Amino acid sequence: xxxxMARPTPQTHDEILAAAARRFAxxxxxxxxxxxxxxxxxCSKAAVLYHFANxxxxxxxxxxxxxxxxxxxxxxxxxxxxPADAQRVxxxxxxxxxxxxxxxIAFLRGEFxxxxxxxxxxxxxQISERLIDAFAGHSERASARVTALxxxxxxxxxxxxxxxxxxxxxxxALLGLxxxxxxxxxx
Amino acid sequence: xxxxMARPTPQTHDEILAAAARRFAxxxxxxxxxxxxxxxxxCSKAAVLYHFANxxxxxxxxxxxxxxxxxxxxxxxxxxxxPADAQRVxxxxxxxxxxxxxxxIAFLRGEFxxxxxxxxxxxxxQISERLIDAFAGHSERASARVTALxxxxxxxxxxxxxxxxxxxxxxxALLGLxxxxxxxxxx
DNA sequence: TCAGAGGCTGACCGATCGGTCAGATCAGTG
DNA sequence: CACTGATCTGACCGATCGGTCAGCCTCTGA
Numbered sequence: 179x180x181x182x183m184a185r186p187t188p189q190t191h192d193e194i195l196a197a198a199a200r201r202f203a204x205x206x207x208x209x210x211x212x213x214x215x216x217x218x219x220x221c222s223k224a225a226v227l228y229h230f231a232n233x234x235x236x237x238x239x240x241x242x243x244x245x246x247x248x249x250x251x252x253x254x255x256x257x258x259x260x261p262a263d264a265q266r267v268x269x270x271x272x273x274x275x276x277x278x279x280x281x282x283i284a285f286l287r288g289e290f291x292x293x294x295x296x297x298x299x300x301x302x303x304q305i306s307e308r309l310i311d312a313f314a315g316h317s318e319r320a321s322a323r324v325t326a327l328x329x330x331x332x333x334x335x336x337x338x339x340x341x342x343x344x345x346x347x348x349x350x351a352l353l354g355l356x357x358x359x360x361x362x363x364x365x
Numbered sequence: 366x367x368x369x370m371a372r373p374t375p376q377t378h379d380e381i382l383a384a385a386a387r388r389f390a391x392x393x394x395x396x397x398x399x400x401x402x403x404x405x406x407x408c409s410k411a412a413v414l415y416h417f418a419n420x421x422x423x424x425x426x427x428x429x430x431x432x433x434x435x436x437x438x439x440x441x442x443x444x445x446x447x448p449a450d451a452q453r454v455x456x457x458x459x460x461x462x463x464x465x466x467x468x469x470i471a472f473l474r475g476e477f478x479x480x481x482x483x484x485x486x487x488x489x490x491q492i493s494e495r496l497i498d499a500f501a502g503h504s505e506r507a508s509a510r511v512t513a514l515x516x517x518x519x520x521x522x523x524x525x526x527x528x529x530x531x532x533x534x535x536x537x538a539l540l541g542l543x544x545x546x547x548x549x550x551x552x
Numbered sequence: 553t554c555a556g557a558g559g560c561t562g563a564c565c566g567a568t569c570g571g572t573c574a575g576a577t578c579a580g581t582g
Numbered sequence: 583c584a585c586t587g588a589t590c591t592g593a594c595c596g597a598t599c600g601g602t603c604a605g606c607c608t609c610t611g612a
Contacts, residue, residue, distance in 0.1 A: 206478075209479070287475065287478060288474065288475020288476060288477065288478070288522070289475060290475065291393075291474060291475070292396065320527075320530055320534050320535075320538050321537070321538040321541055321542070323527075323538075324523075324527060324530075324535065324538035324539060324542065325538065325541075325542045327519075327523045327526065328516065328519035328520055328523050328539070328542060329515065329516075329519060330519075331518075331519045331522045331523045332514075332515035332516055332517075332518045332519020332520070332522065332523075333515055333519070335475070335518045335519065335522055336511075336514045336515050336518045336519075339514065340507075340510075340511060343507055343511075347507050348507075348511065350508070351507050351508040351510075351511035351512065352511060352515070354508055354512075355508070355511065355512045355515060355546060358545055358546050359542060359545050359546035
């Protein structure tokens, strides 16, 4: 704990990240202004924009680990040979991501459609389509497509709401749900 | 078809409603400005606000039938005596609503958290909580709560995306999903 | 001692938002 | 003809947004 306040603080970068994470989790990305973040940090809005090129750059840095993990999952799914294996890997992998990054996912709270068109999430769109396809067991049947999209969107939309559950509890519940609900691929 | 253009149009009210419905469905409530609606109608923004007190009044009028049907479903669920009956009525009733009003639900595309706090949707919050409780079979178990919320949010979030499916096809797919996924209440 | 770099601020910018207002236009009525 | 009420417009308002900029302060090293 430093007593001197006027000291320049090179760690402001991380403080802004932490403050932005709290505000994004509370009110979403679009619902949080740069002024909100600055107020939470205790500095000026210009200071925030001194450490980050723009608002999107803050989100990008916060989401980087989650995006990287999602890309890695996408590659693992692509390595599977049968639709049943792909479905199983997709389900287990997605639940793992949803639990580990549930705080980050909550940032986007329903803003997926708009945010997915920003350059940061350029290829996330295609990844999510392949994820849905794997969930559906590579089937074109209406029931399989509906099931896949409802479950994927439902988990993404709600995984941040279970703050009272441990990672283990939430993961078990989600995995159980997917095992019951997903239609086994026909072969 | 009237040739005279300067003729006052008493049906402007309905034209605004129709235009707003198209814009809301395309870009969401918050993503649609009053100017967007006015441009779609072909009149001034002030004309839109002459026919409607404010932006929220347009949404209120568009959502009225859906809200009324949701309240009616809430009452029907409350009349059931056992948790199994309540769960079945809730599932079938919610699927029916999601299919019939999928266009209106798409207006809110992920803006549920913010919009639910507006006066129009004041008691929708409580109704949705009772709906989740009925889905969960009045259970407090983590897996039942997670399942209920994921399915409810997932259906609400995605039911507008299946424009290529008939009401019958979408309804069957959603009902099949709920029957597989919902945990039967313990007695 | 002083130049310079890093860190930060307040003032400001243009765009967009929902909403207001005075007044123009026009159909119907007496 | 005069008047009224409904419909509609353009101009404007205050608030908020993301972002820019000139310059100030403090610390450091030659």
